[in-house]
Amino acid sequence: MGKPKNAISPTREENYPEWYQQVVKAADLAENTPVRGCMVIKPWGYGIWENIRDALDVMFKETGHKNAYFPLFIPKSFLQREADHVDGFAKECAVVTHSRLEADADGILQPAGQLDEPLIVRPTSETIIGELFARWVQSYRDLPLLINQWANVVRWEMRPRLFLRTAEFLWQEGHTVHSTAEEAIEETQKMLRIYADFAENWLAMPVLQGEKTVSERFPGAESTLCIEAMMQDRKALQAGTSHFLGQNFSKACGIKFQGVEGKEELGWTTSWGVSTRLIGGMIMTHSDDDGLIVPPKVAPTHAVILPVTPKEETRGQVLEACNELARELRDKIYSGGSIRVDVDDRDLRGGEKYWQWVKKGIPLTIEVGPRDLEKSSVFVGRRDLGVQRESMHHSEFVEKIVSILEEIQQSLYSRALSFREENTCEINDKKELYSFFTAQNQSKPEIHGGFALVHWDRDPKWEESLKNDLKVSIRCIPEGASEEGICVFSGKPSPSRVVLAKSY
RNA sequence: CGGGACGUAGCGUAGUCUGGUUAGCGCGCCUGCUUUGGGAGCAGGAGGCCGAGAGUUCGAAUCUCUCCGUCCCGACCA
Incomplete structure (x- = not known):
């Protein structure tokens, strides 16, 4: 045939970093923009992020956390309050110094209205949140204070890579205050366990849980816990962190409360976060030389139905059958919601359409044509099994789709775990x-x-x-x-x- | 921010060393016909100020300088 053996070139073996970029591109997840280091996350990639966000949000709320939103800008003086913190982040801060633009003699816009105090675009929000927490916390009765925010942050990176390291990225940052060190430490462990649970059960990405060494610690933390995953090039990816901040930020921001005995005490704080980097980890954990593989639980769409319409006279019938199948499947419950099904009736050739979905990593492709109608069958492809597809009886498939998705989720995890074990x-x-x-x-x-x-x-x-x-x-x-x-x-x-x- | 490689149509590339008529090719795109359980075949067509700016020259994709961007390796990081 002379056709390429794989949809992605180069293969992982040939050039892993280049393969990664090609997978992102072929799956239409994200791309670079005119702003260096800043990516646009496209609908398929953002759909994955929405699923990650929604699942984690439930877990945070189940453990008593509430969402809030804090400013994008942090006064420079705030950042300066915690010495180690400044050292860690100063080199990668975007700084806002002016408040307006004015046209000069040549009509060129020039910054004007210099600010009295420069504002830092948050690289993380400990200091600004600490400032506000100081207002909110007065009594031991106000504790624990358990807050999370979903936000964007900016870290001016030298070497950006889509999802793995971008100048601007999306994340969540949890910030909590406790009356004792023990309780704060327990909080960091609890959140680490949530991250590990999420990584393994939703992203099918096995992780090691542990503590960072002193040199790898978050700037300003007493200790940093992390989850670490192995990518297919056998490198480690830090996929989430949870910090015990001791009283460092309480001291810096004045988070004080009156204890049961009436004595003034400093609060014990924590912070913890995961970011869009998780998507990079997911890509490098599962994808193969035909492109992305998305674990069913976070896939924007679980299954796509591809109508096969070789003859005009059966076209209407096939499309109707596809829509009917989609309705049947949407009645099924998987992972706490309806199965997400699309019918792709775009006017494209079948083979090409099929490969587009392979490259997007959709868990299931379902091809339905006139012959399937006669036999009441469907032609099902499982992304985790490669390009082999099998014919199944229509009702058997509808019956089994939930367990098939569960099986895919499980097999991706097992495969990744074996890979890590083989290389440890x-x-x-x-x-x-x-x-x-x-x-x-x-x-x-x-x-x-x-x-x-x-x-x-x-x-x-x-x-x-x-x-x-x-x-x-x-x-x-x-x-x-x-x-x-x-x-x-x-x-x-x-x-x-x-x-x-x-x-x- | 240091070292290296690179930038030609939506994507991938030839041409650059050795300046010289309308800058080729593949994929994709558009039109027509054929084909139809599979990333189709044939024919026709659209699409490029050759990354940007300046310079050398009768003439620059090609030579020189500056800038921008991309990738790899370092330093830094979720």
């Missing part, structure tokens, strides 16, 4: 560790490495040398790890293994 290993020897993270072909490095579980004596100098020598970082200290051993770098005692990987 315990390493006890430094030489072996270095060879694990070194590509065979230096000029054009092949996909290599993975997650290495090694013993580390917690001395930051080894972390530093790992970064310098191998570009490998400590992704996290896994939760509950307690097996003691000997540090792979120093030979000194180590309290537990940590996860090493290259990362995004």
Whole structure:
């Protein structure tokens, strides 16, 4: 036939970063805009984000959080209040200095009306939210204060990549105040568990839960918990973080309350967030050389019905049957709502239309033509199984579609989990560790490495040398790890293994 | 922000080193015919100030400079 074997070129093996971009493009998820680093999220990509947002929003509300909305702009002085926080974010802030434009002699618009105090476009909102929390919190009776906001933030990034790292991105940021450290810490763990649960059960993306090392911590936090996922190039993606902020921001913002005994105390705060980066993680966890694969639970559309109309005289009949099938399927409940079905009756050739949906990663394609009508059958393609499709009896399919979607969701998760397990290993020897993270072909490095579980004596100098020598970082200290051993770098005692990987 | 590669139609590209008549080609798009359980075939057609600006030259996609953008590698990060 001379046709390309795969819809996406290059393949993952040939050039992983380029493959990623081609998948995003072929699925029509997002594209770059005239504003450097800022992407437009197109309907198919935004539909996925809406599903992510809606599912998480329910989980946040179930755990007692309320949504609110805070300003986009933060006075420069606010950011300055927490020393570590400034250090962490100063280098990537967009700054607003003027309030209007005036045409000059040549008719060129020039900024005018300089602001007394520059405004920072929020890179995160701890300081502005802290300012307001300080007003809201007076008594222990006001606590815990559990707030979340869905918003956009701006971090002026040097190397943007669609979904993974963009100058502007969408996220949610939870901010809470508690009367005790224990309760705040418990909150960070609770939210981490929600993130892990969401990543695994909705995005079918297995994650490790753990704590960041001191050097990888959020600026201004006492501790940072995270979920880490393995992409198909075996690199780690930080997919969500949950921070225990101690009393640092309470001190900086004046979040004080009177305790039961009448004594004034500082609040204990937390913050936690996930972003549109999750979509990048989803793409790199599941997609193949034919394009995107979207887990059913977050797919904007679960199934598309493709009418096959070879002859004009049967066209009306086929279309009617397709619409009827769509109605039947929409009556079925999957993942707490109706099954989302579209009939794609665009005037396009069948093969091409089919491939468009493959590249978009829709979980199910259902082709229905005149012959199917005669046999009461439908021709079903499961995206997770590749291009093979099978004929099923109409009523059997309607009966089974919910369990088929569940099976797809499950199989994507299992596949991703096996992949991670195959590429995770315990390493006890430094030489072996270095060879694990070194590509065979230096000029054009092949996909290599993975997650290495090694013993580390917690001395930051080894972390530093790992970064310098191998570009490998400590992704996290896994939760509950307690097996003691000997540090792979120093030979000194180590309290537990940590996860090493290259990362995004 | 440093190092490298690149920018030609919606997408992918040839031509650039060695300046020279209307800048080719594939996919896609439009029209017609044919085909019809599969990313169709044939014929015709539309679509480009060759990333932007300046310069060298009789003449620039091609040479020089500046800028912008994209990708990779570093530093930084969700």
